[in-house]
Amino acid sequence: MDIEKVNSMDLGEFVDVFGNVTERCPLIAAAVWSQRPLSDLEDLEKHFFAFIDALPQSGQEGILRCHPYLAGSELQRGTLTAESQREQSGAGLWSLGADERLRLAELNAQYRARFGFPFVLAARFSNRTAARRLLCPSAQELRTALGEVKKIGSLRLADLLRADPAKL
Numbered sequence: 620m621d622i623e624k625v626n627s628m629d630l631g632e633f634v635d636v637f638g639n640v641t642e643r644c645p646l647i648a649a650a651v652w653s654q655r656p657l658s659d660l661e662d663l664e665k666h667f668f669a670f671i672d673a674l675p676q677s678g679q680e681g682i683l684r685c686h687p688y689l690a691g692s693e694l695q696r697g698t699l700t701a702e703s704q705r706e707q708s709g710a711g712l713w714s715l716g717a718d719e720r721l722r723l724a725e726l727n728a729q730y731r732a733r734f735g736f737p738f739v740l741a742a743r744f745s746n747r748t749a750a751r752r753l754l755c756p757s758a759q760e761l762r763t764a765l766g767e768v769k770k771i772g773s774l775r776l777a778d779l780l781r782a783d784p785a786k787l
């Protein structure tokens with residue numbers, strides 16, 4: 620898909636296509652739509668990231684709370700978004716052993732209790748570092764977690780911009 624096609628989209632189409640670049644936060648796509656005409660993929664990505672960076676901490680934490688747990692109940696129940704389903708399955712989280720799933724559930728619970736939002740990791744890079752990040756200071760961990768949200772968004776945008784518009 621080329622950037623001219625993106626710039627020609629009305630609001631509904633734009634949110635349909637880009638509404639889940641940031642997991643379950645279509646508001647961001649609706650906000651970025653008003654930045655058209657966008658010059659290229661980098662410009663589109665820059666506006667997604669600028670919106671996140673400009674939010675107050677409560678809004679940034681809200682974005683993290685919109686993310687499903689890694690290997691959590693949503694993966695088990697099959698209620699993940701298509702993107703998350705692909706990412707989590709692709710990272711092998713579907714085929715975890717019972718003990719590993721339990722260990723991840725415990726880490727998720729400890730992490731959520733400490734920071735007030737779920738552990739977020741760009742699963743396609745899957746450098747499972749939950750245990751180490753649990754020890755980080757809150758302000759640093761918020762920045763790290765938002766960095767993972769941006770990595771996930773970059774990968775999703777690249778997939779979408781590579782996609783054939785006929786299939787969208």
Ligand SMILES: NC(=O)NC1=NC(=O)NC1=O
Pocket residue numbers: 686687688689702703704706707737738739740741742743771
């Ligand atoms: N809590 C998470 O990190 N969730 C996810 N990371 C991904 O890359 N996809 C997800 O659903």
